[in-house]
Amino acid sequence: MRVAISVSTKEKDRADQSPYFHALIEAGAKAEELLLATNADSADLRDFNGLLLTGGADIDPTYYHEPKKHNNVRIDKERDKFEFSLLERAIELRLPVLAICRGAQLMNVYFGGTLYQDIERDWVPENENVPLVSHKQAAGRAEPTHSVLVTDPQSRLARVLQGRCNVNSLHHQGIKRPGHGLRVTAHAEDGLVEAFESAEGEPYRVAVQWHPEELIESREQRKLFEQFLGECRRIASRD
Numbered sequence: 001m002r003v004a005i006s007v008s009t010k011e012k013d014r015a016d017q018s019p020y021f022h023a024l025i026e027a028g029a030k031a032e033e034l035l036l037a038t039n040a041d042s043a044d045l046r047d048f049n050g051l052l053l054t055g056g057a058d059i060d061p062t063y064y065h066e067p068k069k070h071n072n073v074r075i076d077k078e079r080d081k082f083e084f085s086l087l088e089r090a091i092e093l094r095l096p097v098l099a100i101c102r103g104a105q106l107m108n109v110y111f112g113g114t115l116y117q118d119i120e121r122d123w124v125p126e127n128e129n130v131p132l133v134s135h136k137q138a139a140g141r142a143e144p145t146h147s148v149l150v151t152d153p154q155s156r157l158a159r160v161l162q163g164r165c166n167v168n169s170l171h172h173q174g175i176k177r178p179g180h181g182l183r184v185t186a187h188a189e190d191g192l193v194e195a196f197e198s199a200e201g202e203p204y205r206v207a208v209q210w211h212p213e214e215l216i217e218s219r220e221q222r223k224l225f226e227q228f229l230g231e232c233r234r235i236a237s238r239d
Contacts (some may be wrong), residue, residue: 001236003029003050003229004037004084006103008076012036015162017028021056023213027225039082050096050224050232053083053103055211058173064114072172073117084110088204089192096204097233098224101171108196111179119174125191133190134167141214145169148194148210156206157195160223167194167210174209206230228236 005020015021015036024034035048045051055078061068063084068075084104087110090097099107105115116122119135137145144166150158175193175236178184186195198205206228212221 001029001033001049001050001229001234003034003052003232004045004086004207005034005038006051006086007054008036008079009040011036011054011056012038016028019059019211019213019216020052023216023222023225024052024229026216027229029229037054037086039078040097041082043082043085043089045086045093045095047062049236050098050228051085051086051090052228053087053097053099053106054213055101055103055170057102058117059102059105060110061106061115061117064109066114066117068117070118070121070157077233084192088100091203094203095235096228097206098228099205100208100213101209101211104196104209105173105175106122107205107207108175108179108182110223111182113179113182114176116174118172120172123174123176123192127191133169133188134175135188135192136172137169139168141168141170141211142217144215147189149189150195152185154200155183156197156227157185157208157224161220162228163187165220167212168214169209170211171209204228 057074060075060080133146148167149164182196184196188194195208212224215221
Protein backbone atom coordinates (compact mmCIF):
# COMPACT_ATOMS: atom_id res chain seq x y z
CA MET A 1 0.00 0.00 0.00
CA ARG A 2 1.15 3.53 -0.79
CA VAL A 3 -0.56 6.81 0.15
CA ALA A 4 0.31 10.26 -1.20
CA ILE A 5 -0.06 13.16 1.26
CA SER A 6 -0.22 16.51 -0.52
CA VAL A 7 1.32 19.29 1.61
CA SER A 8 2.95 22.70 1.28
CA THR A 9 6.64 22.90 0.42
CA LYS A 10 7.33 24.22 3.91
CA GLU A 11 5.71 21.18 5.52
CA LYS A 12 7.56 18.72 3.30
CA ASP A 13 10.85 20.28 4.43
CA ARG A 14 10.03 19.14 7.97
CA ALA A 15 8.30 15.85 7.18
CA ASP A 16 9.23 14.34 10.54
CA GLN A 17 6.97 16.94 12.18
CA SER A 18 3.97 16.55 9.87
CA PRO A 19 0.81 15.89 11.93
CA TYR A 20 -0.82 14.24 8.89
CA PHE A 21 2.06 11.78 8.54
CA HIS A 22 1.94 10.96 12.26
CA ALA A 23 -1.85 10.63 12.26
CA LEU A 24 -1.68 7.97 9.55
CA ILE A 25 1.09 6.18 11.47
CA GLU A 26 -1.08 6.22 14.59
CA ALA A 27 -3.94 4.80 12.51
CA GLY A 28 -1.83 1.85 11.39
CA ALA A 29 0.20 2.91 8.35
CA LYS A 30 3.93 2.25 8.04
CA ALA A 31 6.32 5.11 7.34
CA GLU A 32 7.49 3.53 4.08
CA GLU A 33 3.89 3.45 2.83
CA LEU A 34 3.55 7.25 3.01
CA LEU A 35 4.91 9.97 0.74
CA LEU A 36 4.62 13.72 1.32
CA ALA A 37 4.16 15.39 -2.08
CA THR A 38 4.34 19.03 -3.20
CA ASN A 39 4.00 20.89 -6.48
CA ALA A 40 7.67 20.04 -7.15
CA ASP A 41 6.64 16.38 -7.50
CA SER A 42 4.76 14.45 -10.17
CA ALA A 43 0.97 14.34 -10.15
CA ASP A 44 1.03 10.76 -11.43
CA LEU A 45 -0.63 8.49 -8.86
CA ARG A 46 -0.43 5.19 -10.75
CA ASP A 47 1.76 3.65 -8.04
CA PHE A 48 -0.44 4.87 -5.18
CA ASN A 49 -3.56 3.52 -3.53
CA GLY A 50 -4.92 6.68 -1.90
CA LEU A 51 -4.63 10.47 -1.61
CA LEU A 52 -4.77 12.69 1.47
CA LEU A 53 -5.38 16.40 0.75
CA THR A 54 -4.34 18.57 3.69
CA GLY A 55 -4.75 22.05 5.14
CA GLY A 56 -3.03 25.26 4.06
CA ALA A 57 -3.58 28.41 2.03
CA ASP A 58 -6.88 29.46 0.45
CA ILE A 59 -8.05 28.30 -2.98
CA ASP A 60 -7.72 30.92 -5.71
CA PRO A 61 -11.31 32.29 -6.07
CA THR A 62 -10.97 32.36 -9.86
CA TYR A 63 -11.45 28.58 -9.74
CA TYR A 64 -15.04 29.21 -8.63
CA HIS A 65 -15.49 32.27 -10.87
CA GLU A 66 -15.15 35.01 -8.25
CA PRO A 67 -12.67 37.86 -7.80
CA LYS A 68 -10.64 37.99 -4.62
CA LYS A 69 -12.77 39.96 -2.14
CA HIS A 70 -10.69 40.29 1.03
CA ASN A 71 -7.07 40.97 1.96
CA ASN A 72 -6.97 37.92 4.25
CA VAL A 73 -7.51 35.56 1.28
CA ARG A 74 -4.03 34.06 0.89
CA ILE A 75 -3.41 32.06 -2.28
CA ASP A 76 -0.79 29.54 -3.38
CA LYS A 77 -1.40 29.23 -7.13
CA GLU A 78 1.26 26.58 -7.72
CA ARG A 79 -0.16 24.37 -5.00
CA ASP A 80 -3.69 24.89 -6.35
CA LYS A 81 -2.63 23.79 -9.83
CA PHE A 82 -0.77 20.74 -8.51
CA GLU A 83 -3.53 19.57 -6.18
CA PHE A 84 -6.31 19.98 -8.73
CA SER A 85 -4.20 17.78 -11.01
CA LEU A 86 -3.66 15.27 -8.19
CA LEU A 87 -7.36 15.13 -7.40
CA GLU A 88 -8.27 14.75 -11.07
CA ARG A 89 -5.83 11.85 -11.37
CA ALA A 90 -7.13 10.22 -8.17
CA ILE A 91 -10.67 10.41 -9.53
CA GLU A 92 -9.60 8.93 -12.88
CA LEU A 93 -7.96 6.03 -11.03
CA ARG A 94 -10.91 5.70 -8.61
CA LEU A 95 -8.61 6.03 -5.60
CA PRO A 96 -9.80 6.77 -2.05
CA VAL A 97 -9.46 10.45 -1.11
CA LEU A 98 -9.55 11.96 2.38
CA ALA A 99 -9.64 15.79 2.32
CA ILE A 100 -9.01 18.01 5.34
CA CYS A 101 -9.78 21.76 5.69
CA ARG A 102 -8.18 23.35 2.56
CA GLY A 103 -8.38 19.89 0.99
CA ALA A 104 -12.13 19.80 1.60
CA GLN A 105 -12.54 23.24 0.05
CA LEU A 106 -10.45 22.24 -2.96
CA MET A 107 -12.52 19.10 -3.49
CA ASN A 108 -15.74 21.11 -3.27
CA VAL A 109 -14.49 23.60 -5.86
CA TYR A 110 -13.28 20.79 -8.14
CA PHE A 111 -16.84 19.47 -8.30
CA GLY A 112 -18.26 22.90 -9.12
CA GLY A 113 -18.99 24.15 -5.62
CA THR A 114 -18.25 27.59 -4.18
CA LEU A 115 -16.77 28.99 -0.95
CA TYR A 116 -17.39 31.79 1.49
CA GLN A 117 -14.14 33.73 1.11
CA ASP A 118 -14.39 34.92 4.70
CA ILE A 119 -16.99 33.44 7.02
CA GLU A 120 -17.22 36.47 9.31
CA ARG A 121 -17.91 38.88 6.44
CA ASP A 122 -19.69 36.75 3.84
CA TRP A 123 -21.81 34.17 5.65
CA VAL A 124 -25.24 34.74 7.20
CA PRO A 125 -26.70 31.75 9.11
CA GLU A 126 -30.14 30.61 8.02
CA ASN A 127 -31.24 30.50 11.65
CA GLU A 128 -30.46 33.86 13.25
CA ASN A 129 -31.35 32.54 16.70
CA VAL A 130 -28.50 30.02 16.77
CA PRO A 131 -25.30 31.23 18.50
CA LEU A 132 -22.37 31.61 16.08
CA VAL A 133 -19.35 29.35 16.36
CA SER A 134 -15.80 30.72 16.30
CA HIS A 135 -14.50 28.86 13.24
CA LYS A 136 -10.98 30.29 13.59
CA GLN A 137 -10.32 29.47 17.21
CA ALA A 138 -7.89 31.25 19.50
CA ALA A 139 -7.27 28.06 21.48
CA GLY A 140 -4.49 25.60 20.63
CA ARG A 141 -4.84 23.43 17.53
CA ALA A 142 -5.42 20.27 19.57
CA GLU A 143 -8.21 21.87 21.63
CA PRO A 144 -11.81 21.00 20.60
CA THR A 145 -13.90 24.18 20.69
CA HIS A 146 -17.28 23.33 19.17
CA SER A 147 -19.40 20.35 18.26
CA VAL A 148 -20.34 18.92 14.89
CA LEU A 149 -23.60 17.14 14.17
CA VAL A 150 -23.50 14.24 11.70
CA THR A 151 -26.68 14.85 9.71
CA ASP A 152 -26.55 11.87 7.32
CA PRO A 153 -26.85 8.62 9.32
CA GLN A 154 -26.18 6.54 6.20
CA SER A 155 -22.88 8.23 5.42
CA ARG A 156 -19.33 6.90 5.65
CA LEU A 157 -18.71 9.59 8.28
CA ALA A 158 -21.53 8.23 10.44
CA ARG A 159 -19.82 4.83 10.49
CA VAL A 160 -16.83 6.23 12.37
CA LEU A 161 -18.31 9.13 14.34
CA GLN A 162 -21.21 9.10 16.71
CA GLY A 163 -24.10 11.49 16.00
CA ARG A 164 -22.24 14.42 17.51
CA CYS A 165 -18.55 14.98 18.18
CA ASN A 166 -16.30 17.78 19.42
CA VAL A 167 -13.80 19.24 16.95
CA ASN A 168 -11.23 21.99 16.57
CA SER A 169 -11.79 24.84 14.10
CA LEU A 170 -8.96 26.56 12.22
CA HIS A 171 -10.51 28.00 9.05
CA HIS A 172 -11.76 31.41 7.95
CA GLN A 173 -13.43 30.11 4.78
CA GLY A 174 -16.26 27.61 4.40
CA ILE A 175 -18.45 25.67 1.99
CA LYS A 176 -21.05 27.90 0.33
CA ARG A 177 -22.61 25.81 -2.44
CA PRO A 178 -21.77 22.09 -2.35
CA GLY A 179 -20.25 20.67 -5.52
CA HIS A 180 -22.13 18.43 -7.96
CA GLY A 181 -22.66 14.89 -6.73
CA LEU A 182 -21.44 15.64 -3.19
CA ARG A 183 -23.61 14.85 -0.18
CA VAL A 184 -23.31 17.04 2.91
CA THR A 185 -22.92 14.81 5.96
CA ALA A 186 -22.27 17.13 8.92
CA HIS A 187 -22.89 20.69 10.13
CA ALA A 188 -21.54 22.89 12.91
CA GLU A 189 -23.90 24.04 15.65
CA ASP A 190 -24.50 27.28 13.72
CA GLY A 191 -25.36 25.46 10.49
CA LEU A 192 -22.11 25.84 8.53
CA VAL A 193 -21.17 22.77 6.47
CA GLU A 194 -18.48 20.74 8.24
CA ALA A 195 -18.25 17.55 6.14
CA PHE A 196 -19.31 16.03 2.84
CA GLU A 197 -18.55 12.97 0.76
CA SER A 198 -19.10 11.29 -2.58
CA ALA A 199 -22.47 9.83 -3.43
CA GLU A 200 -23.43 6.26 -2.64
CA GLY A 201 -21.80 3.87 -5.10
CA GLU A 202 -18.93 6.27 -5.90
CA PRO A 203 -15.34 5.63 -4.74
CA TYR A 204 -14.40 6.73 -1.21
CA ARG A 205 -14.11 10.52 -1.03
CA VAL A 206 -14.62 12.02 2.42
CA ALA A 207 -13.97 15.66 3.33
CA VAL A 208 -13.98 17.34 6.76
CA GLN A 209 -13.52 20.99 7.60
CA TRP A 210 -11.85 20.44 10.99
CA HIS A 211 -8.37 19.03 11.64
CA PRO A 212 -8.65 15.42 12.89
CA GLU A 213 -4.87 14.95 12.61
CA GLU A 214 -4.50 17.33 15.56
CA LEU A 215 -7.03 15.26 17.55
CA ILE A 216 -5.50 11.86 16.84
CA GLU A 217 -5.57 10.92 20.55
CA SER A 218 -9.36 10.85 20.21
CA ARG A 219 -10.48 7.34 19.31
CA GLU A 220 -13.30 8.54 17.05
CA GLN A 221 -11.07 10.95 15.14
CA ARG A 222 -8.45 8.22 14.69
CA LYS A 223 -11.17 5.97 13.24
CA LEU A 224 -11.56 8.44 10.37
CA PHE A 225 -7.95 7.78 9.32
CA GLU A 226 -8.39 4.04 9.94
CA GLN A 227 -11.41 3.99 7.62
CA PHE A 228 -9.42 5.80 4.91
CA LEU A 229 -6.45 3.44 5.26
CA GLY A 230 -8.83 0.47 5.10
CA GLU A 231 -10.07 1.71 1.73
CA CYS A 232 -6.49 2.23 0.52
CA ARG A 233 -5.55 -1.33 1.54
CA ARG A 234 -8.61 -2.67 -0.24
CA ILE A 235 -7.49 -0.97 -3.45
CA ALA A 236 -3.91 -2.19 -2.95
CA SER A 237 -5.08 -5.78 -2.53
CA ARG A 238 -6.66 -5.69 -5.98
CA ASP A 239 -3.48 -4.58 -7.76
